[in-house]
Amino acid sequence: MISLKRVFKTFGDKVALKDINLQVKEGEALGVLGYSGAGKTTLLKIISALDVDFQGTYLFKGIDVKEHPGKVRKSITMVFQNPVMFKGTVFENVAYGLKIRGYPRRYMEERIDEVLESLGILELKDKSAKRLSGGEKQRVAVARALVLDIDVYVFDEPTSNLDVENIKVVERAIKGLIERGKTVIFTTHDLLQARRLSDRILYIEKGEIVEVGKTEEIFKNPGDERTWRFLRAVL
Amino acid sequence: MTWDYIVEGFLEALKLIISGDPDLYDILFRSITVSGLATFYAGLIGIPIGVVLGLSNFKGKEIVKSIFNGLMGIPTVVLGLILYLFLAPAGPLGFLNLIYTTTGISLGQMILVLPIVVSITVNSIESIEKDIRYLALTLGADEIQMMKKIIEEASPGILLSLMTAFNRAIAELGVALMIGGNIFIKGGEMNTRVLTTAIQMYVSRGEISMAIALGIVLLSLVYSISMVVNCVQRRWIEA
Numbered sequence: 001m002i003s004l005k006r007v008f009k010t011f012g013d014k015v016a017l018k019d020i021n022l023q024v025k026e027g028e029a030l031g032v033l034g035y036s037g038a039g040k041t042t043l044l045k046i047i048s049a050l051d052v053d054f055q056g057t058y059l060f061k062g063i064d065v066k067e068h069p070g071k072v073r074k075s076i077t078m079v080f081q082n083p084v085m086f087k088g089t090v091f092e093n094v095a096y097g098l099k100i101r102g103y104p105r106r107y108m109e110e111r112i113d114e115v116l117e118s119l120g121i122l123e124l125k126d127k128s129a130k131r132l133s134g135g136e137k138q139r140v141a142v143a144r145a146l147v148l149d150i151d152v153y154v155f156d157e158p159t160s161n162l163d164v165e166n167i168k169v170v171e172r173a174i175k176g177l178i179e180r181g182k183t184v185i186f187t188t189h190d191l192l193q194a195r196r197l198s199d200r201i202l203y204i205e206k207g208e209i210v211e212v213g214k215t216e217e218i219f220k221n222p223g224d225e226r227t228w229r230f231l232r233a234v235l
Numbered sequence: 236m237t238w239d240y241i242v243e244g245f246l247e248a249l250k251l252i253i254s255g256d257p258d259l260y261d262i263l264f265r266s267i268t269v270s271g272l273a274t275f276y277a278g279l280i281g282i283p284i285g286v287v288l289g290l291s292n293f294k295g296k297e298i299v300k301s302i303f304n305g306l307m308g309i310p311t312v313v314l315g316l317i318l319y320l321f322l323a324p325a326g327p328l329g330f331l332n333l334i335y336t337t338t339g340i341s342l343g344q345m346i347l348v349l350p351i352v353v354s355i356t357v358n359s360i361e362s363i364e365k366d367i368r369y370l371a372l373t374l375g376a377d378e379i380q381m382m383k384k385i386i387e388e389a390s391p392g393i394l395l396s397l398m399t400a401f402n403r404a405i406a407e408l409g410v411a412l413m414i415g416g417n418i419f420i421k422g423g424e425m426n427t428r429v430l431t432t433a434i435q436m437y438v439s440r441g442e443i444s445m446a447i448a449l450g451i452v453l454l455s456l457v458y459s460i461s462m463v464v465n466c467v468q469r470r471w472i473e474a
Contacts, residue, residue: 050369070377078373084366087388087471096384097374144374 007056031198039207048078078154083141085129155186247444266429270404273344285356306350311409343410348400359392391468398464
């Protein structure tokens, strides 16, 4: 489904991503691990077709992302680490993606109620989104993605602003996506969360993929010294 | 030094305002109309320019922005003089017959406030552009939908640009005096006297109470508009 070949990304003189080769299958849950500044968010932005200014090839379901980013964005959504809210209510924020896809109002209301309830924020529906706390905003951002019926969901630190209880709620929602056969790609600093949610782990350091492998194999027996050092430092 | 003449002038001014002095209110309504029209047309031209500048990325963008930023502070007397040279009967645009008309003042004020509308609109767009662009795109918006969303999110800033423009237009003296000429004939149809030119004239004639009354009206108008716009902005953002 997702195929990146020899992808390089630079910001001026700084190389942010170096020779990225990655295949992600449909229905797979991929956890992206790495230190801050390793290139995780840059990679996610490229995967989400938000950044098409890179060298190399990225094919999404055989479509060249550089040629047709708009087409690909209809099938992928990304939830940012620091969620930005539109003006207006929580409902209006969550409805945006559905509205531009032309869904009828009645469907939108039912679907939004269902998603907000699953994330424990139904009572915030008519509140001003900009006035919410950081944790509430993060759940609204997750809700904006969950209401969409698309192929790939990308989450950049989806639970970084949440308390233990709400981490469980968001993890349950992400698991729900995986169980429905959706492709999920996420970054996290919580290794246990990565272990709970992912089928495969990608470890990235200084813009380079160090290794990609099955979650349990990476945690029990990492193939690269650098991965081992990272896991030991964080766990 | 005595405060008497100021206090007396102030009390007399209040009387003029409360009694609904027809000359005072005539000048007030003319000022609002003239500067309102200037702001309307500056918005009509300046908002699209600001939006395009804010959303686009081209070589020389910073230069264009700095030209507009620089023009925000243009001395009104200099602009008034330039316009006078162009619009005077002997000038290249004399055939338009805009000198000593309210339309001429509106045109001059529009030119004066256009850079304000453009610069504040550009800043409003640029301050949210990156975040909203990514968010709208990742939720499936196409380029047009994304731009509409950015403009919608920047609308409180755009409203602020119009308020600032109106306040600058209604409070300026140079253009109104040189292009308008401060003409006032009771019951006349060609009057061009506005708040600022009237204040200047009454002070020079020593009619302090009328000058203070007009000053109070001008300040109240500017503050009222600012307060209303601030309230609307706050409600808009937090709605």
